[in-house]
Amino acid sequence: GAGVSQSPSNKVTEKGKDVELRCDPISGHTALYWYRQSLGQGLEFLIYFQGNSAPDKSGLPSDRFSAERTGGSVSTLTIQRTQQEDSAVYLCASSLTTNSYEQYFGPGTRLTVT
Amino acid sequence: AQTVTQSQPEMSVQEAETVTLSCTYDTSENNYYLFWYKQPPSRQMILVIRQEAYKQQNATENRFSVNFQKAAKSFSLKISDSQLGDTAMYFCAFMKERGAQKLVFGQGTRLTINP
Numbered sequence: 001g002a003g004v005s006q007s008p009s010n011k012v013t014e015k016g017k018d019v020e021l022r023c024d025p026i027s028g029h030t031a032l033y034w035y036r037q038s039l040g041q042g043l044e045f046l047i048y049f050q051g052n053s054a055p056d057k058s059g060l061p062s063d064r065f066s067a068e069r070t071g072g073s074v075s076t077l078t079i080q081r082t083q084q085e086d087s088a089v090y091l092c093a094s095s096l097t098t099n100s101y102e103q104y105f106g107p108g109t110r111l112t113v114t
Numbered sequence: 115a116q117t118v119t120q121s122q123p124e125m126s127v128q129e130a131e132t133v134t135l136s137c138t139y140d141t142s143e144n145n146y147y148l149f150w151y152k153q154p155p156s157r158q159m160i161l162v163i164r165q166e167a168y169k170q171q172n173a174t175e176n177r178f179s180v181n182f183q184k185a186a187k188s189f190s191l192k193i194s195d196s197q198l199g200d201t202a203m204y205f206c207a208f209m210k211e212r213g214a215q216k217l218v219f220g221q222g223t224r225l226t227i228n229p
Binding site: 107 | 161
């Protein structure tokens with residue numbers, strides 16, 4: 001079956017602009033996770049969803065970052081007023097439930113802020 | 115808070131050799147999972163192997179095996195008969211058994227298999 005998909009694959013934006021990154025989880029997976037992979041910080045957790053609710057937003061780096069999930073499926077990560085330090089690969093993963101240990105990752109979105 | 119440390123930023127071996135990647139972690143949890151993920155240039159993270167902390171037996175998946183030392187909080191990955199397709203970044207990761215199921219990753223080891 002189809003895996004986790006993310007769009008766009010690459011995004012270049014100017015400093016100060018808003019961007020939206022999309023994640024389509026594996027069908028039937030109720031848990032969805034966002035991670036950020038950057039040179040300076042490595043791989044870090046941002047937020048996770050169980051259904052449409054986000055019990056843990058502890059990894060969001062600032063209030064410029066927000067995420068939502070609708071219909072228990074697609075999730076959007078929004079970064080407002082982008083800064084150069086937001087440049088990174090944003091990875092999405094899904095799992096059957098939050099009690100499932102295995103997370104399936106998408107190919108990521110490479111964001112470059114110029 | 116949990117931390118995961120990979121002390122080898124880069125490693126390089128010849129095809130068919132055996133290579134061991136190191137990982138240590140720090141946690142006050144007694145039950146947890148440990149993972150090794152592979153990230154090839156395509157960026158897609160692929161689960162290589164997992165270990166449940168309550169299991170004393172080391173996990174094995176074909177050419178991949180781990181050496182799990184719970185008391186020492188050490189979790190190394192051994193790749194036997196290495197292949198060119200094993201070239202990738204390898205990440206060690208930790209997950210609590212209960213609570214938020216987020217993964218905590220190490221900094222990664224870039225492994226190159228040379229022909």
